[in-house]
Amino acid sequence: MLSHHELATLMLLGDTDKRLEAFDPDVLALRRYELVEVRQRGRQGSTLQLTRQGRELLERLRTGAPQ
Structure with missing residues (x-):
């Protein structure tokens, strides 16, 4: 299971060009x-x-689809 910090990092990598x-x-x-x-x-x-x-x-996180 991912922590909230890991989820936030995943979203940052998916949404921006932030290094x-x-x-x-x-x-x-x-x-x-x-x-x-x-x-x-x-x-x-x-x-x-x-x-x-x-x-x-x-x-899946964005659409709320079950895993």
Whole structure:
């Protein structure tokens, strides 16, 4: 089960281009649940991106659909 902080972080990643640290405890938890992944951007460094599972969960949360 995700904490309210982890849910908020998931929503931030899904709704904005806000940069979050890959080693933030909430981001690490989302990575462990395979909801977020780190994408390498060549020389530009890396970015965080929702996985397919992360996008699906976020969509279910937005629509209120049962899991």
